Each structure stands twice: as C-alpha cells, then as structure tokens.
Amino acid sequence: MTSGPLPRILRRRGEPEYPTFLELFFDLVYVFMLSRLAAGLAEDLTVRGAAQTAVLLMAAWWVWVLTAWLTDLFNPRLPVIQATVLAVMFGTLLMAIAVPQAFGRYGWLFVAAYFGIHLVRDAVLIPGTRVNPSIQARSIRVLFWFGVTAAPWVAGVFVEGTARLLLWALAVAIDLGSARAGWPTPRLGRTELASQIFTGTHLSERHRAIFIIALGELVLTTGRGLSLSDFQAGRVAASALGFASAVLLFLLYFHRVRQLLAPSNVGVVERVRPGTSTSYSHLVMVAGVLVVSTSVSLVTDRPFGPTPAGWAAIILGGPALFLLGGALFDAVVTGRLLWSRAVGVVLLGALVPAVIPLPPLAVQVVANLVLLLLLVGETWAPRLRPVRTPAPAR
Numbered sequence: 001m002t003s004g005p006l007p008r009i010l011r012r013r014g015e016p017e018y019p020t021f022l023e024l025f026f027d028l029v030y031v032f033m034l035s036r037l038a039a040g041l042a043e044d045l046t047v048r049g050a051a052q053t054a055v056l057l058m059a060a061w062w063v064w065v066l067t068a069w070l071t072d073l074f075n076p077r078l079p080v081i082q083a084t085v086l087a088v089m090f091g092t093l094l095m096a097i098a099v100p101q102a103f104g105r106y107g108w109l110f111v112a113a114y115f116g117i118h119l120v121r122d123a124v125l126i127p128g129t130r131v132n133p134s135i136q137a138r139s140i141r142v143l144f145w146f147g148v149t150a151a152p153w154v155a156g157v158f159v160e161g162t163a164r165l166l167l168w169a170l171a172v173a174i175d176l177g178s179a180r181a182g183w184p185t186p187r188l189g190r191t192e193l194a195s196q197i198f199t200g201t202h203l204s205e206r207h208r209a210i211f212i213i214a215l216g217e218l219v220l221t222t223g224r225g226l227s228l229s230d231f232q233a234g235r236v237a238a239s240a241l242g243f244a245s246a247v248l249l250f251l252l253y254f255h256r257v258r259q260l261l262a263p264s265n266v267g268v269v270e271r272v273r274p275g276t277s278t279s280y281s282h283l284v285m286v287a288g289v290l291v292v293s294t295s296v297s298l299v300t301d302r303p304f305g306p307t308p309a310g311w312a313a314i315i316l317g318g319p320a321l322f323l324l325g326g327a328l329f330d331a332v333v334t335g336r337l338l339w340s341r342a343v344g345v346v347l348l349g350a351l352v353p354a355v356i357p358l359p360p361l362a363v364q365v366v367a368n369l370v371l372l373l374l375l376v377g378e379t380w381a382p383r384l385r386p387v388r389t390p391a392p393a394r
Helices: 021-027 029-043 047-073 079-101 107-128 133-157 161-180 200-227 233-260 272-301 309-334 339-355 360-380
Strands: 196-199 269-271
Touching (some): 021 047, 029 047, 029 079, 029 200, 047 079, 047 272, 079 107, 200 233, 233 272, 272 309
16 A cells, blocks of 8 residues: 555554544544534624534534544554544634634634644654655645635635634535545645545544444533523423434434444555545534534523524424434445434425424424434334445545
8 A cells, every 4th residue: 555664753554543532632622612503693682693613613523523533543552643633622612712713803813823733743643654656645635724714714814704704614514625625736746536545433433432422522512501401391391302413413423333333344454435434424413413402502592482494494403404414324335315404304394384483492302302202203213224334435
C-alpha cells in the first residue's frame, strides 16, 4: 500500500483497536459544544438560525471526524499524538465558547480556533511522516484544502449577516466535500478511495461514542428543564417525554447499529469511501438528536398553548433527521434502504401540518409514538429481513 519505512507515529497492525481513554475524554468537550448549539437554535428558531446552527455543527463535526481519523491512523498511545489530541480538545472548547456569538462579535474566535486546530495537527503529522512520502502526502493534501477554504472562512469574519452565512456555508461544504473526493491536490493527486486507511473496529466504536455523547447532551437538557420546572405538571411531563425520546433514540440506534457494526461484520480495515460516508451519516443522526434536544427545551418552557409551525417542524423534524441518518447509514453498510426508517421520515413530515392545532406537549407525544411504533415494528416484525454482511470492496 505504501513504499518506504513506516513512520514511528503510525498505528501498527495488531495493536488494540478500541478507543483509548484519552479519546473518550476528548469526546466530553462535545457535550458542551452540542449544548451550546442546541441552546442557540432554541433562541433563534428561524430558517436563518437553523442554517447558522447547521454550518457551525458541520464545522465542529469536521474537527471531530479528523480527530477520529487521526487516532485511527496514528498511534494514540504516543505522547506526541496524545498532546495533539489535547490541543485539539482545547481548540474545540474555544469554538464552543464562540458558538452563541459566532455570527456576531466572536466570529474571529470561532475561525481562529478552527484553523488553529488544523495547523497544530498538520504541524505534527507532516514532519512525523516524512520518512514515507506516500503517507505524508495524505496530510499535505488535507492542509492544502484547508488553505483553499481559508479565504471564505476568513472573509466571513469581516462581513455580517447573510454574507457571512453564505461564505461559511461554502467553506464547510468544501471542507467536507474535498474529503469525499479524496483531497485532490496539484502534483500529489488524491487519496485513492480504494485505499485502506481506517481500522474498522476503531472507527465504529468512535461513532458509537459520539452518538452516546449526543444522547448525553439530550439527557442534560432534560434534567436541566426538570430542575427548573418547579415541578409543574406540564413541565414535568415534557421532561419525562424528553427522557423517553432519549431512550427511544438509544434503542433504535443500537438495535440496528450493533448488528451492522458487530465485530463479525466489521472488516479489519474500512476503505475511504465507506469510511467518509459512515461519518457523514452519523452527522445527520447527531443533528437529529441535537434538534430533539432543542425541542425538549422549548416544550419544557411552554408545554401548553398554540403550537407555532416552526415548533411543530422542530419537534417532528428532530426524529425525522435521526431516522434519515439511520437510513443513510444502513444504505452505506448494507447497500440497501431500510424502508421502515424511510417511511418514518415521510410520516413525520406529513404530520407537521396536522399537529399544529395541538399543544406542544401533545406534538411531543406524537413524535415519541412514531419512534415507538418503528422500534416495535423493527424489533418484532416477522418479515424484517436479516442483515447482510456487505461484500468486501475491490
């Protein structure tokens, strides 16, 4: 696969594939990040607010993905890699601090932390892999594309409103899209999408961990709402339904994913294309959990009264996003669509105009009932086809 000696910092075959404690510690900063994003969406429940939250989430997610890939390809037990992970963790903390005012006065902090993270990482990886040019080229390609997106990221700091949103949306789309294309770079070509660079077991465990972190933020929101409820009946009911949402999302995720990512179904390595697709589909699922968290905070604050159309879209849209991500993930791993998830997305979308006359608490009940119906159907339906192990890529 590569020519030349293997860099000392590279993960060797046969080394433990499960995440280290440091990697799990790193994930904790995302409880704070997701909490800030959910709170920001709840405060600005508009199309613009949703778009801004999506851009910030994708940037934060991209940092997490590159860190997961870093500890997948390079030995996370080496002090230099551990120091790099801790530096990235601190940078992510600064990004989270900037989130509420990222489209205001703290845009510079968000961008500075975002690029500081990437510069620190590449400052370690590029010199550390110089003994093997083919491996070093991977990090150089990533650095090249961050140089490409530097212009819209930095330009966005000096403008406001729609201009910043459009520039940053373009930048983060290029960041994610360039990876999907293998980071094509002048003279260096691209990282071949058939190359084997991901450890299957490690990457699958990292995805499970970040999903649990997202659920942890949802539980935190539920607990915070209950603690401030003065135990009023409507707010207690909303908090209880929020906890039920967390349980249902947990069960739906692991009912399917533990089959698809079981050790017997995960290869020793994953190739670039399914590796990136798996990360992107988990982004959609995590976004769904974040939106559910936002809806729980809204309903806990005002469980009764009329339901604005935006609220109905958020309450039902969170579960729909989660189901969409699950359907995409299933399609990536098995090569076919899990129709129950697709039907759930359509059903939740169709119910939005129908539930507007209901109070927010009742809409929350409807969302949970749809999730419960899908869970029961997928668990007990006799015609549910068994999971097929995907054929090895060639």
